[in-house]
Amino acid sequence: MTDHKKTPKVESLPVPEAGRRVLIKGQQTKTVIIDAALGLASQIGLEGLSIGAVAEVTGMSKSGVFAHFGSREELQISVIREYHDRFEAEVFYAAMQKPRGVARLQAMFDNWMVQTSAEIDSGCIYISGAVEFDDRTGPVRDALASSVTTWQTALRRAVELAQAEGQLSLESDAHQIAFEIHGLILALHYEARFLRNPAATDRARRGFSHILARYATEPTPAPVKTPDGAAPSAQWASLAKTQRKNSDH
Amino acid sequence: MTDHKKTPKVESLPVPEAGRRVLIKGQQTKTVIIDAALGLASQIGLEGLSIGAVAEVTGMSKSGVFAHFGSREELQISVIREYHDRFEAEVFYAAMQKPRGVARLQAMFDNWMVQTSAEIDSGCIYISGAVEFDDRTGPVRDALASSVTTWQTALRRAVELAQAEGQLSLESDAHQIAFEIHGLILALHYEARFLRNPAATDRARRGFSHILARYATEPTPAPVKTPDGAAPSAQWASLAKTQRKNSDH
DNA sequence: TGCAAAATAGAACGACCGTTCTTTTTTGAT
DNA sequence: ATCAAAAAAGAACGGTCGTTCTATTTTGCA
Numbered sequence: 157m158t159d160h161k162k163t164p165k166v167e168s169l170p171v172p173e174a175g176r177r178v179l180i181k182g183q184q185t186k187t188v189i190i191d192a193a194l195g196l197a198s199q200i201g202l203e204g205l206s207i208g209a210v211a212e213v214t215g216m217s218k219s220g221v222f223a224h225f226g227s228r229e230e231l232q233i234s235v236i237r238e239y240h241d242r243f244e245a246e247v248f249y250a251a252m253q254k255p256r257g258v259a260r261l262q263a264m265f266d267n268w269m270v271q272t273s274a275e276i277d278s279g280c281i282y283i284s285g286a287v288e289f290d291d292r293t294g295p296v297r298d299a300l301a302s303s304v305t306t307w308q309t310a311l312r313r314a315v316e317l318a319q320a321e322g323q324l325s326l327e328s329d330a331h332q333i334a335f336e337i338h339g340l341i342l343a344l345h346y347e348a349r350f351l352r353n354p355a356a357t358d359r360a361r362r363g364f365s366h367i368l369a370r371y372a373t374e375p376t377p378a379p380v381k382t383p384d385g386a387a388p389s390a391q392w393a394s395l396a397k398t399q400r401k402n403s404d405h
Numbered sequence: 406m407t408d409h410k411k412t413p414k415v416e417s418l419p420v421p422e423a424g425r426r427v428l429i430k431g432q433q434t435k436t437v438i439i440d441a442a443l444g445l446a447s448q449i450g451l452e453g454l455s456i457g458a459v460a461e462v463t464g465m466s467k468s469g470v471f472a473h474f475g476s477r478e479e480l481q482i483s484v485i486r487e488y489h490d491r492f493e494a495e496v497f498y499a500a501m502q503k504p505r506g507v508a509r510l511q512a513m514f515d516n517w518m519v520q521t522s523a524e525i526d527s528g529c530i531y532i533s534g535a536v537e538f539d540d541r542t543g544p545v546r547d548a549l550a551s552s553v554t555t556w557q558t559a560l561r562r563a564v565e566l567a568q569a570e571g572q573l574s575l576e577s578d579a580h581q582i583a584f585e586i587h588g589l590i591l592a593l594h595y596e597a598r599f600l601r602n603p604a605a606t607d608r609a610r611r612g613f614s615h616i617l618a619r620y621a622t623e624p625t626p627a628p629v630k631t632p633d634g635a636a637p638s639a640q641w642a643s644l645a646k647t648q649r650k651n652s653d654h
Numbered sequence: 655t656g657c658a659a660a661a662t663a664g665a666a667c668g669a670c671c672g673t674t675c676t677t678t679t680t681t682g683a684t
Numbered sequence: 685a686t687c688a689a690a691a692a693a694g695a696a697c698g699g700t701c702g703t704t705c706t707a708t709t710t711t712g713c714a
Contacts, residue, residue: 185691208672216693218671218694219673219693221692222672222674224691279539287537290528291598301599304599304600305600335592336588336615340588351535356584359580370615429711457702468663468704472661472662477702
């Protein structure tokens with residue numbers, strides 16, 4: 157029933173291949189369903205996501221939607237995967253074009269902020285999901301924690317590269333820096349989305365510059381190193397495998 | 406039906422008064438119900454809080470529980486009020502015994518951390534509630550936002566007092582400092598409760614000392630001012646009335 | 655002790671949920 | 685055009701939910 161392994165990247169339109177149609181109708185609508193489900197889950201949370209609501213949005217029947225996943229949990233996991241892919245593309249990959257060091261770290265934070273700001277009206281399932289599944293077990297929680305951990309590892313790696321490039325103090329703790337940055341994003345989300353405080357974006361940005369200033373080895377660290385295009389996809393892919401329970405220290 | 410105005414502080418045991426029994430049976434069990442409901446809401450959230458679950462925990466019937474509140478919303482609001490009172494007592498009032506300035510601010514943060522750490526197993530409804538009600542309207546959201554805003558105002562006031570005492574730089578932005586502190590608590594909650602990272606407590610504590618160090622006017626600001634016991638209850642009470650939509654700046 | 659009022663229980667309601675089963679429609683290679 | 689397979693719809697299930705209405709029990713003053 158579950159097509160985990162053979163699930164192709166269903167985001168782009170079908171590409172005819174070797175005389176056999178590759179993307180048949182079912183996978184097209186599955187993409188539509190996941191897209192609608194992600195939109196719903198962003199607003200009302202993964203737990204509030206109901207098959208009936210997805211059916212109504214997509215104009216399908218409940219059983220028609222259900223048949224694509226076999227269970228609500230599988231639908232939730234599909235939504236998490238889709239969000240992971242988008243986050244990866246818009247926050248991580250986009251920043252990997254910048255040279256190692258503070259420039260890339262700054263780009264990651266900026267992209268993250270853009271993503272979070274865009275989510276002020278829609279919500280972030282990494283944040284709402286953490287609250288909903290924090291004392292639960294099962295595959296949904298695992299998928300969520302795995303995605304979050306992957307991103308946190310990538311962020312910490314960016315900090316470590318900035319240290320290695322000599323732009324951040326070597327005595328600084330990459331875990332600690334990543335923790336404080338994460339706090340800024342969470343506070344931004346809380347203030348902007350729940351309390352409707354428009355000043356939150358500026359607060360988060362200033363907080364980030366404070367963190368940089370504390371650990372900077374130079375007053376204003378200009379990007380001086382050579383830009384490297386060294387296989388960013390391979391790095392993220394390896395990070396995706398590195399997802400450990402708690403390899404914090 | 407709703408007894409907003411005349412609801413007495415039902416926390417202590419009944420005190421006989423003027424020949425008439427004051428706290429009759431109903432209010433005793435109402436206290437028991439709210440206590441159980443707060444415990445449940447802390448674990449599964451305000452939205453997950455069901456009357457049936459409360460009835461099962463308290464050993465009552467669904468309708469028996471329901472009759473005390475008249476609606477689920479009223480039960481949720483009662484839970485928020487109860488949490489507000491406890492938070493006020495254990496975080497705010499406890500810190501008001503310290504002298505103005507960094508000492509009191511440090512005490513507030515410490516108490517907040519103790520509260521949050523104790524909630525690692527139970528959850529914080531100021532955090533889960535913000536996620537659950539961030540795009541909803543109605544009295545539950547209003548009660549939640551009101552409580553949170555009250556606390557944020559109190560925290561910011563503590564920062565401003567530390568500025569006035571000359572222990573924090575006058576150029577520092579109290580709003581900004583409160584924002585960054587809030588972020589540390591949110592990151593602590595996220596890391597400790599969702600990702601089960603035991604190092605999170607230490608991270609939050611170090612982050613706070615970083616914030617203090619950045620704005621400190623002295624290397625290690627010792628509490629030098631005279632301790633004041635000036636009516637802390639009046640201050641919080643006035644803050645409770647100050648709850649504005651967004652008086653951020 | 656008596657007795658009205660308060661408190662609690664019990665049963666039932668309509669609504670929505672995830673899921674299953676059956677039937678109909680649509681697809682797409684021949 | 686044919687026809688089997690895939691996709692989607694439809695109906696129904698057992699369950700939980702908040703809520704309502706009606707009985708029963710308990711309370712607490714006289």
